[in-house]
Amino acid sequence: MSTKPDMIQKCLWLEFLMGMFIAGTLSLDCNLLNVHLRRVTWQNLRHLSSMSNSFPVECLRENIAFELPQEFLQYTQPMKRDIKKAFYEMSLQAFNIFSQHTFKYWKERHLKQIQIGLDQQAEYLNQCLEEDENENEDMKEMKENEMKPSEARVPQLSNLELRRYFNRIDNFLKEKKYSDCAWEIVRVEIRRCLYYFYKFTALFRRK
C-alpha cells in the first residue's frame, strides 16, 4: 500500500516534532536538568565500574598519583556556578581521553556508553550554565554590596588546574603506551574524579 509509508512518515514527523517540543520544554528547567544530570552521572559511574571485574595486582606497580586538584576536595559550600563549569570541563576532558584510543572490542560497548553518558553530562551542564548566565547578570549588581567577606576568600575554581590534571592522565597513557594496566589505572582515576562531582550535584539540589 502506497499510503502506509506516507502515514508512517507523517507519524514519524509528528513524533519527531513532539519529541523536540518535549525535549525543548523539559530542557528549559535547570532543576529538572539537575535530576537528569545526577542520574546520568551515576550511570556513568556504574559503567566505569563494570568495565573491569578485577584489577590485576601487577598493575599496582605502575600506579602513580595524578593529583586531583585539591580545591575539589576542600570545598564544602562551593559556588554553584564554578562547580558547574568545572564539571562541564571535566566531562569534555574525560570524553576526549576515552575517545582517543580504542579498547579491545569486548570493552567497546562499555566505552561507547561512557562516551554517550559523558556527552550527555556536558550537554545538561551547558544548558544550565547558559541559563545561569542570564540570571547572574541581574543578580550580580544586587550582590555586589551584599557580598560577605568569607565568600571573597574562597578561591575560584580554575579550569586550568583541571586541564593540567587531565594532561597528566593523558601523558601517563601515552607513556605506558596505552597498556591495559595504564587503562585500568586511568579508569579508576577518572571514576574517582567523577564521583567527587557526583557528590557536588547533591549541593545543586539543596540550593
Add this chain to the structure above:
Amino acid sequence: MRLVCPSCLPGPHLRPQDPSRPLPGALHASPLLGVRFCCTPPRPTPPHQGCPGHRALATARYVKVKRRLKIAKMLLSQNAFIVRSLNLFLMVYISLVFGISHDSPDYTDESCTFKISLRNFRSILSWELKNHSIVPTHYMLLYTIMSKPEDLKMVMNCANTTRSFCDLTDEWRSTHEAYVTILEGFSGNTTLFSCSHNFWLAIDMSFEPPEFETVGFTNHINVMVKFPSIVEEELQFDLSLVIEEQSEGIVKKHKPEIRGNMSGNFTYVIDKLIPNTNYCVSVYFEHSDEQAVIKSPLKCTLLPPGQESESAESAKIGGIITVFLIALVLTSAIVTLKWIGYICLRNSLPKVLNFHNFLAWPFLNLPPLEAMDMVEVIYINRKKKVWDYNYDDESDSDTEAAAPRTSGGGYTMHGLTVRPLGQASATSTESQFIDPESEEEPDLPEVDVELPMTPKGSPQRLELLSGPCERRESPLQDPFPEEDYSSTEGSGGRITFNVDLNSVFLRVLDDEDSDDLEEAPLMISSHPEEMVDPEGPDNVQSSHLLASGEGTQPTFPSPSSEDLWSEDAPSDQSDTSESDVDLGDGYIMR
C-alpha cells in the same frame, strides 16, 4: 596440505609446477592453513590441422583433456567450499583462544568471591572459595589504595584469621577511594591460593537491614529501629530508611525522615490501620540510585479488634445522616425544577384544543354530508328593474322575470324559474336568486332553476338568497356564480347546475303559494338542525319551508360546492331580503 589437480601432471602442453611463483588463475588459500592450490589447468589447444592420422589422435587427446578439465573444475569447486569453511573455523578458534586468554590475563585462577556489606554500620568483608576442596587453615588480608602509589597494608585484626570475614570499618573509611584487596589462604606455611579484588565502596557496598521491633495496637503499629549508638562519620552513605507495611497484598512504603545521624533507637508509628487485620512490616535501607536492596524478613502482627459498638453506632448515625442529606438534596432539586417549570408543567389547554376525546371526534366535528340536488337553471332574460322603494308585491312572475332587480342593499335579484326535474309542468314557479353584487351585470339573463320538488309536486316560487348564506358556518354554496351567468349560451339557453340547496336561501312568495306553504312545505335542508339564524330577528323563522330533494330525486353526483360558490363576497348580511318583500314568515333560514 597440498592439493594437486590431476591435470597438472606433466604433459606435453602443460607447464611444470612452480609453487613459489603464483600461477595465473591459481587459488591460494590462507598461509595460515598452508593450503595452496597448484594451478589451473591450461586451455587445451585445438587439434592441429594436418594429416588425418594426426588429426584423429589430436581429437582424442582434446576430448580427454576436456574431460579432465571438467573433473578438475568440479573438484576445485568442492575444495574451495571445504577450504573456505575450514578457514572460517580456524579463524574463529584462534580469535576465541586469543580473546579469552586476553580477557583475563593473569587471573584465570580467580577462585574467590568477595562481598562487602554494611552491617550495623560496620563494613564487613566476607569471602568464599569457589573450589571447596581447598580448605585453608588461616587467611591473610592485604589492601592498598589506588589514588597514589602505596605499599600493601595488612589488616591487623584479620591477620591469620580462621574466619572467612573481616571487619574493615576502621581500615576503609573513604567512599572515594578504590581499594585493592589481596586475600591469601594458607595451610600451615604454604600458600594455597591468592585472590585479589578491586573494591569501590560507593558501588560495591551492600546495606544490610537494621534490627527492628514492632508493637501492634488497635489502629496503629509502633516500629522501633535499632541503630548503633556510635556511627562513624566517614561512612555516612546517602542512605534512607524505608519501612514497608504489607496487608492483604497491598504494600505501602513509609520513608521516615531521620534528622542527624542514624544513631540510637528510632521509633516510627504506622497509623490509620484497620483493626483486626494482619499487618506485616519490613525494614531496609535504600541507597541513592541503587536498585538492589536487601529487605529484612517480615514481622507480622495481628491488630486487636476495636470497639465495634462505637464504630457501628457511629457508622449507623453517619449512614442515616448521609441518606437524609441525599434525600434533602434530591427533594430540593425536584422542587426547584418544578418551581421554575422545567418539569411537571400544567397542561391548561382550552377545551376546544383538547383532542383527547378521539372517539367522539370524528362524529362531532365532521360536517354532515349534504345532499346534493340537481337543479336545472334556465336563464330568462329580464329587464332590469330598478327598485323604486316600492313595496308593491312583485310577485308577478312575468315582471320579475323581465329583469333582475337590484336592491338598495346591493343585491341583484334574479328571477329563476324553478322547475322540478321530474315534472313537465309549465313553469309556474320561479325562484328568485339574489346575487349580492351583480349590479355590474344587469343584463344577465335570468336563470331558471329547476328544483326537485316535494312529493306534492307543486312548483313553488322560491326566492333564493345566497348572500347571507355565505355567512353560515356550514359551507354556503352559491349555485349561481356570476361566471355561470356569462356562460349562458344565450338568452333562453339552458344550463344544468348541481345546486346544493342546503346552502341557499329560499324565499317563498306567499301571494300565490301561501296555501302551498302550509300544504307543501318545501324541504331544503335534510338536516333541519342545520338552520342557522343570520343576523336579524326576522330571520329567525321556523324552517317549515325547506326544500329537499332527497326523497324525490336521486342524488346526482354534483361538482364540489366550490364550483357553485359565488365569488362575490357577501358584503354583509343585510336585511334587504326582509325588506324586499313582506312575506311575513316566508323566509327560510338556514
